[in-house]
Amino acid sequence: MARDPVLEFTERGIYCPAGGFYVDPWHPVDRALITHGHADHARPGHSRYLSTTGAAPILRQRLGDIMLETVSYGARLRIGDALVSFHPAGHVPGSAQIRIEVAGEIWVVSGDYKTVPDGLSEPFEPVRCHSFITESTFGLPVFRWPDPAEVARDLNDWWRDSVAAGRTPVLGAYALGKAQRLLSMLDPGIGPLLTHGAIETATSVLRAQGYSLPPTVAVTPETDPRAHGGALVLAPPSALGSAWMRRFGPVSTGFASGWMMLRGVRRRRAMDRGFVLSDHADWPGLNTAVKESGAEKIFVTHGYTEVFTQWLRSRGLDADIVPTRFTGDEAQVE
Amino acid sequence: MIRFAHLFEALDQSTRTTDKVNALAAYFAEAEPLDRLWTVALFSGRRPRRAVTTTELRNWAAEAAALPLWLVEESYPVVGDLAETIALILPPPDRLSRRSLSGWMALLRDLAGQPEAARRAAILQAWAELDTAQRFLFNKLVTGGFRVGVSQKLMTRALAQATGHDAAELAHRLMGSWSPEMTSWERLIEAEDGGADASRPYPFCLAHPLESAPDDLGPPQDWRAEWKWDGIRGQLILREGRHFVWSRGEELMTDRFPELARALDFLPPGTVLDGEILAWDGIAPLPFAALQRRIGRKSVPKKLLAEAPVILLAYDLLEWQGRDLRSAPFVQRRALLDRALSGLPPDAPVRPSPLVGFDDWQALADIRTEARNRQAEGLMLKRVASPYHAGRKKGDWWKWKLDPHTVDAVMIYAQAGHGRRATLYTDFTFAVWDGDALVPFAKAYSGLTDAEFREITAWVRSNTLQRFGPVRQVKPELVFEIAFEGIQQSPRHKSGIALRFPRMLRWRRDKPAAEANRLEDLKQLLDPPGT
Ligand SMILES: [Zn+2]
Numbered sequence A: 001m002a003r004d005p006v007l008e009f010t011e012r013g014i015y016c017p018a019g020g021f022y023v024d025p026w027h028p029v030d031r032a033l034i035t036h037g038h039a040d041h042a043r044p045g046h047s048r049y050l051s052t053t054g055a056a057p058i059l060r061q062r063l064g065d066i067m068l069e070t071v072s073y074g075a076r077l078r079i080g081d082a083l084v085s086f087h088p089a090g091h092v093p094g095s096a097q098i099r100i101e102v103a104g105e106i107w108v109v110s111g112d113y114k115t116v117p118d119g120l121s122e123p124f125e126p127v128r129c130h131s132f133i134t135e136s137t138f139g140l141p142v143f144r145w146p147d148p149a150e151v152a153r154d155l156n157d158w159w160r161d162s163v164a165a166g167r168t169p170v171l172g173a174y175a176l177g178k179a180q181r182l183l184s185m186l187d188p189g190i191g192p193l194l195t196h197g198a199i200e201t202a203t204s205v206l207r208a209q210g211y212s213l214p215p216t217v218a219v220t221p222e223t224d225p226r227a228h229g230g231a232l233v234l235a236p237p238s239a240l241g242s243a244w245m246r247r248f249g250p251v252s253t254g255f256a257s258g259w260m261m262l263r264g265v266r267r268r269r270a271m272d273r274g275f276v277l278s279d280h281a282d283w284p285g286l287n288t289a290v291k292e293s294g295a296e297k298i299f300v301t302h303g304y305t306e307v308f309t310q311w312l313r314s315r316g317l318d319a320d321i322v323p324t325r326f327t328g329d330e331a332q333v334e
Numbered sequence B: 001m002i003r004f005a006h007l008f009e010a011l012d013q014s015t016r017t018t019d020k021v022n023a024l025a026a027y028f029a030e031a032e033p034l035d036r037l038w039t040v041a042l043f044s045g046r047r048p049r050r051a052v053t054t055t056e057l058r059n060w061a062a063e064a065a066a067l068p069l070w071l072v073e074e075s076y077p078v079v080g081d082l083a084e085t086i087a088l089i090l091p092p093p094d095r096l097s098r099r100s101l102s103g104w105m106a107l108l109r110d111l112a113g114q115p116e117a118a119r120r121a122a123i124l125q126a127w128a129e130l131d132t133a134q135r136f137l138f139n140k141l142v143t144g145g146f147r148v149g150v151s152q153k154l155m156t157r158a159l160a161q162a163t164g165h166d167a168a169e170l171a172h173r174l175m176g177s178w179s180p181e182m183t184s185w186e187r188l189i190e191a192e193d194g195g196a197d198a199s200r201p202y203p204f205c206l207a208h209p210l211e212s213a214p215d216d217l218g219p220p221q222d223w224r225a226e227w228k229w230d231g232i233r234g235q236l237i238l239r240e241g242r243h244f245v246w247s248r249g250e251e252l253m254t255d256r257f258p259e260l261a262r263a264l265d266f267l268p269p270g271t272v273l274d275g276e277i278l279a280w281d282g283i284a285p286l287p288f289a290a291l292q293r294r295i296g297r298k299s300v301p302k303k304l305l306a307e308a309p310v311i312l313l314a315y316d317l318l319e320w321q322g323r324d325l326r327s328a329p330f331v332q333r334r335a336l337l338d339r340a341l342s343g344l345p346p347d348a349p350v351r352p353s354p355l356v357g358f359d360d361w362q363a364l365a366d367i368r369t370e371a372r373n374r375q376a377e378g379l380m381l382k383r384v385a386s387p388y389h390a391g392r393k394k395g396d397w398w399k400w401k402l403d404p405h406t407v408d409a410v411m412i413y414a415q416a417g418h419g420r421r422a423t424l425y426t427d428f429t430f431a432v433w434d435g436d437a438l439v440p441f442a443k444a445y446s447g448l449t450d451a452e453f454r455e456i457t458a459w460v461r462s463n464t465l466q467r468f469g470p471v472r473q474v475k476p477e478l479v480f481e482i483a484f485e486g487i488q489q490s491p492r493h494k495s496g497i498a499l500r501f502p503r504m505l506r507w508r509r510d511k512p513a514a515e516a517n518r519l520e521d522l523k524q525l526l527d528p529p530g531t
């Protein structure tokens, strides 16, 4: 007898008929399981939310007074006829892949993930399954991340050199995840770390959760940059080149993203420095994750879906593109 | 090669001119002479002979990376550069070579003409010994397209800083046909400049655009005006009984314009003229379309020579009787030029470009409106007392062009850009109305801000009607104001017209597609209004 698939791809997002819930839905639903707190995954308006304990404080901070249940990594929950558990995705602190089992058939929604440990996020954990839903943000063989230790060295060198040249280094990074990862890579021995309000908010939430982060100074209208000589400033991409930056006098701008791998993108950003650092899996990482899932069916979403699907098929895997209404600028998503 | 890679990284990373000059100067001060020489050669557009085709490179790279060729091909448009794509997909090197830049250049030179197996083995081995940054440069050297955002002017400044020589003199030394194989650092840069090559041109003096009316330039009598011709800027050199024709891009064009050889019959050796090469009907320039037939042809069939003969309309005299005149004031050079060219027969391939007389700026503004009827793009203004500068120096030469034509058009196709803009839709095809149909008539890819391109890119993604490879057909909704310099009939185009230098002036968010211009509006511009 034909059964419903464990998950369906609908207008509102990924849906589990056996459990009556959605994963990272785009439109308001009754019950939403959330992989992590980034805005393209955790949207407002759902009646009930479920996330990991680690992701919850950020969800509350970003979405306000929501009805939110939490669960630890690895703990099994029964929702309707589905057995659900959350497993580390290594993307940002608290982020998860969601494992969904219905009548012995296992699907995994990986959300956003990276396979290399970043020292802050709970490291990615391969989860065996029958069907694996993978992102493909960097699903081309040109993306192969350099050793993060080398990137850390470049970052700290740039900090020192900028200060020596009389410029304040201003580093652009997404407020949740990337910013804290950078904080943990920067050497506080060089000087103070100043943060833009949006970054300070997420940082203090994570710090309160017990993630080990160096001390930071939030920049307010009263902040006198001269009182913080030799500082490095962390700001969200939107603040780079804005009036907000003027207070720091002559600056050297940097940006940390996987897209900085491409010379064309580096030049388009018109930054002084680009650092290759991503919270998504690179090409080897995607391939490893697919392999280690042991899945016989792969669904590809979010990124170079067509090419990565075709590649997996050429390797003898049963792969398909997740139909999606995603139309944003790929380069803007991180 | 490691040092060269560091230099490249420093140049590529910085957007500040002083940083670039300092990085170059530091490199010139410490690198080996032969590496320096190659660096100057590469940065001034001199490329080695190509030893390998890009098809071979793609195939070998796919093989070395153990990837199917189609995947390499799919990655290329995202990266926007083949050399970079290949550098990125190859597995990390197993050891690092210490070979110098000139060492790699010698290896590439020796590869040319060898059988495929030998060339393949050498390239694969090179890739296995270079890190990503060096591999990218190596691939650039192999493919020969080396552009790094270092202008000749910037490089000359750095050379001057590193060697203590005068920048203008260095610029002159670097002109013309030389290659690292024919010369040495000592001969090119350091030695007394005695036995220079007879073909060597002078650096062109370039004008800045005049953005407003010339009233601020001071008294009109300090200035001379000429027509700004719509041809090819060229330098005609007559030395030692031979002649050479150089383009502004420092390309030797002697064989393309054989007519100019006859200048040797009328002018003495030791003469160098700066002027405009134009297709000429005996009295006036032919439309640019005629000259276009000559551009890009290395040899010219007799029929074409008869239909579109060229002359040089000379506007400056840089050398006379073997003497460099560039430091003399413009009026003096101009007087000498007129004397040198006076009394030449009408079939001589060189004539003086006439001066345009005027008493006050308003009178000149009125004259400028006639430029299109004379096949000119506007006027040139040159200060009476000005020397012939090397390169672009603000203040003494101005180009005062006519305002461009404009038309409001609908975007119908979009294509992603290359390089810097590989992730954005920046190349658009535009259409105007012909009855109820939209006919494409122009392509353009510049003129908007990055923020606008990003917004349009998001729009293109959600308003695609059909995809043809990298091209997307989009809903005909967005209207843009397109500027262009000229228009001509073109049976090859569906619209029957072709534009010169079309570019986007602005995004007309206020205009619905139905209010875009019509093909008739464009065709009206075809016949210049009678005088
Ligand atoms: Zn995310």
Ligand SMILES: [Zn+2]
Binding pocket: A038, A040, A041, A112, A333, A334
């Ligand atoms: Zn995401």
